[in-house]
Amino acid sequence: MNNYLLEAPPTHVEPGLTLGDLSKIIRRRRRTVYSIFGAILLLAILYCIFATRRYMATGIVQLQKDTDSGLSMSDLQNNAAAGGGDDALAANINLETQSQILQSDTLALRVIEDLNLEKNRDFQPHFNPIGWVMGLFAPKGIADPPGASLENSPARRTRLLKIFAANLKAESVSGTRLIEIDFTNSDPKVAAAVVNHLIQALTDYAFQTRVNSTSEAATWLTGQLGDLRKQSEEEQEKLAALEKQTGIYSFGTDNQGREQVYSDVLDRLQQSTAALSVASQNRILKEAVYKAVESGNAELISELGGTSTADTAPAVTNALSLIQNLRLQQANIETEIASGEKHYGSAYPHMVELRASLDKVNQAISDEVSRVQARAKSDYEIAQKTENDSRAQYEANRQAADALKDKAIDYSILREEATQSRGLYEDLLRKLKEAGVLEGLKASDITVVDPGRVPAKPKKPNVPLYLLIAAFGGLVLGLAGALIAEAMDRRIQTVEQLDRLGVPLVAILPRYSKEKRALDGIQHVRTLNAPRSAYSEAMRGLRASLTPTRTTMEPPRVVVVTSASPGEGKSLTAKNLAVSTAQQGKRVLLIDADLRKPSDKKGLEFSGKDGLSLLLTEEEQVPHILTVDGVPNLSLLPSGPVPVNPSELLSSANMGKLISDLRTRFDLILIDTPPLLPVVDALILAELADSTLLVARQASTTQDSLKRAFHLLASRTPRSSIGVVLNGVTMNSDAYHSYFGEKTSHYYMENVHETL
Template sequence: MIIFFTFDVIGEYTLFEENELELESGSQVSISDYLKIIYRRRWLIIITFLVVFGITCFVTFTTEPEYEASTTIMIKSTGAMERTLFEFDYMGAQTTLISNQIEILKSRTLAERVIKSLNLSDVRDSLNLFKPNEKGEYLSMRGMIGVIRGNMDVSHRKDTDIITLTYTSNSSFDAAFIANTIAEEFRSLNAEENSGELSELRNFVERQLEKKSEELKLSEDRLREFQEKEKLTSLDENTSELVNTLSGYEAKLEQAQIELRSNLELKKSLEQQLNERKETLSTDLSEISSGYLLSLQSQLAQAEAEKTKYMMAIQSEVQDASKQHFESRLKVYDERINALREKLNEEAKKISSSNMVSDPFQLSQQLLTQYLDVESKVKAGTATINALQEVVSEYGGRLNFLPEKTLELARLERKRKVDEETYVMLTQKLEETKIQAAAQSRNVHVIDQAIEPMAAVRPKTNMNIMLGVLIGLGLGIGLVFLMEYFDNSVKTSEELEAMGFNILASIPKIEMDKYEEKLESKLEKLGPIEGKRIEARLITHLDPKSPVAEAYRTLRTNLQFSKIDRQLKTILVTSSGPKEGKSTTAANLAIAMAQVGNKVVLVDADLRRPVIHSIFGIDKEDGVTNYLMGKNNFEETIKSTFHENLFIFTSGILPPNPSELLASQKMEQLLHKLNENFDTIILDSPPVIAVTDAAVLSTKVDGTILVVSSGQTNKDALGKAFNLLNSVNSKLLGVLLNGVDVKGLYGSYDYYYYHHYYTKPGKGMKRLKSS
C-alpha cells in the first residue's frame, strides 16, 4: 500500500491511502475530463481522421463504377407433367420448382449458353467480357463462365412465383444487355427441356393412336363384311345392350393397359436417368422403398380395384339403385384413394429428400420422387386391370349362350366399339398433350426486361464519405481513449491532487526552439559568460513576462508561505527519473528567488551528470567535488552570474564515489557555511530512484521539491520515489508539475486571456473596444 502526504495551509501532514483516493477520484469523472483527454491528444485524432478519410476518398474516387440491371421472371407451373396422360404429380411442389429454376439460372450450363449467345451478338466487340485486360490477355471460357456466375444474383420474391435476376458490370450497357441475354437463354433452355419431356409422351400417344386407327379400320371392315355376308344388320335389344356394356368394360380395360404400358415405359426412363446419376444416390434403387411406402402402394392398388368392381357391379346388377346413393359410395372410394395418394406423395418426397440424395440441383431428388410415384401407379394400374379382366370375363361368358351367327356379330360389334372408344380417347389425349406442350414452352415469362441503369450503385460516394468521416473520428477517438487507458503517466495537477500530493506549481511546457528564436537578440546582448552561451531555459530571466516565468514566481511564492513557523533556506530539487526538468526548475527557481532581493546560491549536487554549468554557460571545474576533496577553498568555488544576487556552485570534477561525498561530514559543513553566507540555497540533485544521492541530501535540507514531468513521469515511479524519500524521513514540501502542455488542456483559455490582458497593456482594451 502506497501512502501519500500532502500539506494543508499551516504545513501539517495529512495521510491518504491509495485505494481510498482512487475510489474517490473515480467517482468524480465528468464530461470535461473526457473533453480534456480528447483535446490533449487532438493531433492523434486529426491525423487518424485525415488518414482514414484520405484512404476512403482515394478508394472511392479511384474505384471503377459498378452498374446493376435487373430483370424479373415469372415461373408458371403449367403442369406439363402434373396433368399429362395419366395425371401424375410429375414436377413436384411449386416451391421445389422455383428452387430448381434458381439453381439452373446459376448453373454452369446456362452460363455457357449465355457466352455463346453473346459471342454471336452484334455488340460482341463492345462488351467488356470479350476485351483484353491490361496485359493484353483475353478471358478463357472458364474465366468468362466465372465472371457471368460471379456477377449474377438471383432472388425469389416471397409468396410469389417471381424471380429477380440482377447482373453487375462496370458498364451500364453490359449490365442490361447481359441480364436480358441470361433471361432469354434461360427461357429457351426451359422450353427445350420441357418439350423434350413431353415429346416422349407425345410419341407414345401417337404410336398408340396409329396402331388403334388400323385396328379400328380392320374391325369396321370385318363387321361390314360379316353383315353383308350373313345379311345381319343389327342385334336384338338385349344382345345390343349386353354388347354395349361389355365393349365399354373392354374399352376401359384397354385404356388401363395402355396407361400401364405408358407407366412402365416412364418407369424405365426414370430408372435410366437415375442410374446415370448413380453417384448422387447413397442407396441402391431397388432398396430405396420403405415398408410404409410399400404398404401404402398395396392399399392404393386394393382401393382402385375395389372401386372398379363396385362401379361394375352397380352398373350391371343394381341398375335401379338411386343415383345419390351411387355417387355417395363413389365419393367414399375417391376420398380414400386421394388420401392414400397424398400419403404416398409425402412419403416419396420424404424418402427422396433424405440423406440418400446429395444433388446440389435437387434433380436426383425430383427424379426419385417421380420414380416412386410412377411405381405406385404401376401397382395400382395392375390391380385395376385385374379387376376389369374379371368383369370382362364374366360378361364375355354371357355371350357364349347366343346363336353362333349372333355371337359372331356381337363380338365384331364389340371389337369395333372398343377400338372406337379407345381411338377417341387417344385422340383427345394427343390434343391435350399438344396443348400442354405449347403451354409448357411458355411457363417462363419475362415480366420486365432489364434497362440500362442511369447511375452506378458502387461506389456510393456520399455514403463512403460519410462513413469515412464517422470511422475516422471514431477510430481516432477510440485510439485516444485506448492510449489513455494504457498511459500510466501523470498529466494534470488534478491527478496529483487525487493521489494526495500537495501541488506547489504547474510549469507550462517550454518550447525551446520557439524561445531560442524569440530570445536570440537577448542572448547576443548578454554575451558569453566564461566563453559559453546561456541556454534559453533560463526563461525567468530572459522573458520575465512569459507564462512560464510567472509560473516559477508562483512556485517561489508558495514556497515562501509553506513554512510560517520557520525559515526555509535549503531546498533540494529532485525527480523520480531523468529528463523530467529538475535542473531547469532549480535554475529558474534560483533566479526567481534572486529577483526579490534574496542572496541565492544554486548548488549542482548532481555529481554524476551535472548540467547547471551548461545552463548558465560556465565551466563545471572548481566546484562541489573540488571543495569536498579539499582542492579548492570556499571563495574559489563560488561563481557569480548575470544577476548580482545569484551565485553558482558547480559540480566540479566527477568523483568515483558521489554518494560517499554527499553523505560526508564535509558536505554538512559546506551546507552550514552556505547557510551563513546566503539567504537561500537551492540544490540540484540526481533522480531519487536511480541513485541514493537525493535521499541522502534530502535529510540535510529544510525541504524537498519533487519534480513531476507531465505525460512522462509514471505514477508507479512517482509512488516509489515518494516511498524512498519517506523512508529516510525527508521533508517533502510538495510536487511541481513540469512541462504542462497548456495548449493541449481543454479549458485553459481563461488563464491565458487574463494573463495576456494584464501583462500586455492596451491589448485587452483594444480587443474590448473592437468587440
Template sequence: MCILMTRRYTAVAEIQVQKPNSDSLTLDSNAASPAGGDTDPNSASMNLETQATVLESPALAMKVIEDLHLEDTSAFKPHFTFTGWVNSLFSPPPPADPAGVALSAAPLRRDRLLKQFQENLEVKIIPGTRVIEVAFSSSDPNLAARVVNQLVASLVNYSFQSRRTVDTEASKFLESQLAEMKADSDALEQKAVKLQKQTGVVQVAGSGDGDGQGQAYSSTLDQLQKATAAVSQAHTNVILKGAIYEVVKSGDPETIMGLPSNTALAGAASGMSNDLAVISSLRTREATLNGQINELLAKFGPAYPKVDELKADLTAIQNSIKEEIQRMRDRARNEYVVAQQVESGAKQLYDAEKQRADEMNDKAVQYSMARQQADQSRSLYEKLQSRMKEAGVLEGFHSSNITVVSPALAPSAPSRPNIPLYLAGSLATGLLFGCIMAVVVDLMDSKIADIHGLESLMGEAPFGILPSFAAKKKGLRLSGHSFALPGREAIAALKDPHSAYVEALRALRTTLLSTRGGAPPQVLLVTSSTEGEGKSTLSSNLAVVLAQQGKRVLLVDADLRRPNLHVLFNSSLEVGLSTILAGQLSVDAMGQAFLQVEAVPGLDILLSGPIPAYSAELLGSSKMRQLLDLWRGYYDFIILDGAPVLPVTDSVVLSSQVDATLLVARYQSTQQQSLDLSLRTLRAQLGTNRHIGVVLNGVERTADAYYKYYGFSNSTYYTNTKRLGGGSEIS
C-alpha cells in the first residue's frame, strides 16, 4: 500500500505573533505608556486563534493561488477521485464555468482549487508560545515551500493594511463626534450648576477631607438634627411623667414616699419635694399618735378619756394626708398632660423638618448624578481630543506584529506515507481486532468456568470439585484373568491413591457420609447432562474409595444405551443388568454376572449387559425396584452409572428410585444452559424429597475456580507414590 501511494512533501514555516502594538488608535489611557499592550492571557490566546483563522481563510488562499499561478501547476491539476466519481453518478453535473473568465468568476474552478489548497494546508498553534506553525503538503517540495512563504507574506501584509484601515476609520469617526460631544458636555455642566443651587448645600472651602472640594453644610439638615433631639427628649419626659402619675394615682402613701429612692423617677419627681416633705411629716405624727393610743389602751383601756382625744387627732392627720395626696395627684396629672402636649409639638416640628430634608435629598441625588455625567462627558471629550491630535502622527508609524521566525524551505524527504506509522497502525489494528474477537468469543462462551456462576445457577454450592488428572495406562486383572489396558480412563483411586483427584474423591466421600438429616444415601445415581463429562470415571473411582473404607459397594453400569464400564474394566457385555431385567438371567443366578477386584475387597461390579431395545422401560420397571431393594440388604452403597440426562430419559426415570443423584459437569466443557436444563428436569421428577448434587469435574489445579473453592492450588501432600505393578488379583 505504501509503495502505491504518491510521495507528499511538507514545507513548514514558523511565525511569531507579538502583543498588539500600542500605536493603534484607542481610548485606553495605558495605550501610550511604554508597558502598554495586551496583558490579558485570554486576549492573547484569542489573538493567536484569530491569526490562525485568517491563515486558513479563503481570501488569503485565493490571493496565494493567484499570485503563484497555482492553477497552472501539475500539483493542482484536476485528478480522479472515487468520491467525486460516486457523486457524479447520483447528482446532476453543475453548470460549466464560462470560458476565459477570471478565477473569482468561475465557481467550479475556484471551489476545486480552494478545497485542494485547504486540504493540504495545516495551521497549528504551538501551546505555551506565541508561535504559529504553517505547513503545506505537495508532491513538489519547491512548490510547497513557495506556497507557505507566500501565505505568510500575505498574512503580514493583511495585518498591516487592516491596522491602518482601522486607525483611519477611527480618526474620521472621532472628527464627526467631537463637536456633538462638546455641546453635550457643556449642557450637562450647566444642569449640574443649576441643581446645586436648588439643593441649598453650601461648600465650605478649606474644611474638607483634602480632596479639594471642601465640606458640605446644610441648614435644613442642622434643623432636622435639632428637631430629632427635641422629639427624643419630649418622649422621654412623657414616659417619666406618666410613670409618676400612675404611682401617685394609686394613693398608697408607702409607694408615693418611695419615689425619691427610684433612680429612674427621682429626677422627674424633684418638683414634688415639698409635698413629699409634708406627707412625710404627717406620717410621722400619725405614727406617734398610733403609738400613744396603743400605750394608753394597754394601760387604761378604751374608756380612758385621753384615748378619744388622741383618736380625734389621728383622724384629722389621716384626712390631711389624703388631701395632700390628692393635691399631688392633680399636679402629676397636669404635668403629664403638659409633657404630652410638648411631645406633640416636637413631633410636628420634626415632621416638617424631615419633609424639607427629603426634598433637599432628592435634589441632591439629581445633582450628584448630573455632576457625575458632566465629569464623565468632559473626561471623554478631553481624551478623544488628545487622541485625535495623535492620530495624524500615528498613521505614519504603523508596523506589523507578525514576525517570521523560520521561513519555509524545500523538504528533502517526503512526509507521507509514514511507513513506521502505517506499520504501527496495522499492528495496533490487528491487536485491537484480536482483543475484540477474544471478548466476543468470551461473551458468547457459556461454558462453566466460574464457581460463583455455578452457585448462582444451582442456587447452592457444588457438592464437590474434582481436579483433572492424567490417566496412567497400567493393567488390572478381573475374575482371575488379566487385561492389559483399562480403556479410555484409568482407575486413579488404584493407580495414584495420593493424587489431588483421589483426595478430592475422599472429600466427596466424606461429604456423602456426613449428609445431614439421618443416614447417608445408600443408592447413588451418577449422571451428567451429556456424554463425555466424566460420570463413569467418577462412579468407578467413587466406588473404589468407598470400598477402601471397609464398605460393601456395588457398582452398576445403568447406562443401557452406550455403556462404558466394560471398556474401563476391559470386560465383555455377555451378561449384565439388561439380561437380569429382561428375565434372561434369574435373580438367584445373577451372582455369576458380578465382577470383583482383588485389590479392593468389598467392591462388586455389575456391567450393563447387551444393549436392549427399550432401556428406559426396563430401568423404570418393578423388577428394577425389586433388584434395588434386594441389593440394599447386601450392600452399604449402590452406585448406578446412569446415562446422560438430556439425550435420553433413562436417568430421569431411574432418579426416582435412588436416594441421591450426583450430576457431573465438566469444567470448561459443559454449557450452563445444559446444566440448568438437567437440574430443572431432575427437580421436576424428584421434587424436594431427594437430594441432587452437582460435581464439577476436570478442573485444572492452576485454574481460578479451583483456587476459589479450595483456597490453594498446590500441596506437597500430592506426591507420586509407587504404582501397582503387574495388576491386581481378582477372585
C-alpha cells in the first residue's frame, strides 16, 4: 500500500512538569480542585459553627532576684561569689525551672483536686474512635479500684493529667523575669480559677522546697549547737569558780585582742587553742555537708548550692552548680518527650533519641552525685584530720602549761576555752540562720503581676484563622488531588499524550451535538446541516489529510474507519467524512461493515434487508447500492442481516473481489468497521484498504487501549498508512487550542451546536 496520510510529528519526551503543564492540568481538573476546595472550606465552616467555644485565661508572675528579699542569703553571706545568682544564665535557668514546675504532675493533681475538675465538661470521658481502635490492640492495664482516690487510680489519674497538660501552657517571656501561664477551658470561670490556683501552688511549692533543701543539714547543725552551748556554759561556770578561788587577773590584751600571760607557753597555748577552734568549726561545716549529700538526693544536694553550708570548697560548689544545670536539662528533655509522645507517639525516632539523651543526663546526675559524695567525704576526712592534729598540738601545749603548776595558767586556759567555745557557738548559730532553717525567715521571690481573669470572648475557634487555613489547605489538597487524578487518569486528554505514545495524529474533531436526531442518519450530520461550523472545518482538515501532498501520488481509494473500543464516534466520523468528501464532487461510497449490529439501529439510510452480508454469501456479486437524497455523489452499502460468521465473510475471497470492483466505480470508499479490540473484523478489512483511520475519543479512550489498537494495526499494515483522529474534543480544552490555536472561534459562522 502507498503512503497517503500526513507524516506523523516526531515523538519526543517532555523534560519534566513545567508551570505551563501545571496550569493545563489545573484547567483540565478544575472540577476536582473546586470540589476538594469547597469540601474542606465547608467542613471548616461547619466546625466553626458547631465547635465548642473555648476560653483561655492568662496570668503573669515575676520571678524576683534573690537580692530583692530583705533577708536573702546573698546579702548575709560574707564569702559569696560575686554575681553568683544574678547573672543572666542563672536567671534563665531559674525561669525555665519554674516553668517546668508549673507543668509538673504534682501541681496539676493539686489543682485538679482543689477545683474538682474531674466533674468539668472538658475532663469528662469522650468517645474517641482512634483511641477505641488503638485500644483493641494495646494491652489493657489494671482497672482502677472502685471508690479509690485520684492518687490511687492510675488510669483515671493519667487521663486527667493528659487533659490538663493539653490545655496548659507555661513559658517564660524572653528578655524578662516573667512567666506567662495560659489555660484553656470551655468554662471561662474555670480557666481563670485554674491559672490562679497554679500561681498559688507554685508559690507554696517554692517556699516549701527552700525550707526542705537545708533541713537535713540544719538537723545536724542543731545537734552540734546544743553540745556547744552546754560545753560553753560549763566552761563559763568553771571560769567563774576559778576566778573566785584564785583571784588571778590577766595582764590585758595586745593589739590583736589576745590575752597576755606571764609565760610564752601560754602564748603557744593560745595559738593552738585558736587553731583548734578554727579546725573544729571547719570540721563541723564539712561534716554537715557530708551528712546532707550522703542521702544521694539530687534535688536536696542541688539546693545546697545557694547556702553557706555548701560554701566550703570550690570543687564541691562547682559540682553543686553542675548538678543544678543537669537537673534543668533533665526537666527540659522530659517535657519535650511528653509533648512529642502526645503528637507523634512513643515509637517516633526522635522520641527514641530523646529518651537516650534523658538516660545520659540521668547517668550524668548520678555520677556527679557520687563525685560530690566522694568530695564531701574527702573534705570531711581532711577537716577531721586537721582537727585531730590541732587537738594533739593543743594537748601538747596544755601539758607544757600544766607543767608550770601555776594556777594562773589554769585560769588562762579555762578563760581561752570558754571564749573560743562561746565564739564557735555564736558563729554556728549565725550560719544556721543564714541557711534559712528558721522557718518564715525568708520572703517568697514570686510576685503576681497579672492574676488569671475571666476572659470576655472565646479563644477557639478562631474563625478567620481557621477559614484561612482551610482555604489554603483546600487549595493545596485540591492541587494535589488534581495532580493525583491526572497521574491516575489513563484516558487521552491532550495532543502531547498522543505524541508520547508515538501515534500519528491527523485530525482533531470538536465534540459533536448531544441531540439525538443528529445521530439518526446522514440527513442530520454536521457537515451537511452546519457547513460553516467548527466541526465541519475540522472535518475538511481530515479530508485534506487524505489528499497526497504531491500530485504524482495516488490518493487512497479505500479507507477503513475504526476505533479501539465502542462509543468513540467512528461511525459518526465516517458519515461526516463521506458527506464532506462528496461535497467536494468526488464519488464516495460508505460501506457499513459492522456485521455484528442490526441495521435498524444504524439510521434510516442503513435499514433494509439487502446489504453486505447477503452480498458476500451469494455467488453473483451485484452490489445493492443506495443513494442519499440531497447529497449527490454519496452512495451507501448497508451491512444487511447479521450473519453467524461475520469474520469469515469479511476474510473471504468475495470481499476482496468486491473491494476491487468498487475501486473502479468510486473515488473514495469508506469502510465503517466494528471496534478493533473486541473483534478481529477491522484488522481483516485494514489489509484490504489503502489507509486506516483510528478514531479515539477525548476523556474516553485510554492510552493503553489506543496504543494496543495502533500496534495491532501496525502489525498487519504499514505504520505510515495509519492515522489517529482525536474525536469529541471540547473547544475550550488544551488539546483544541494546542492544535488549532487560541481565539479561532470567530472564523466559524455556525457554533450553535458545538459543545464548549
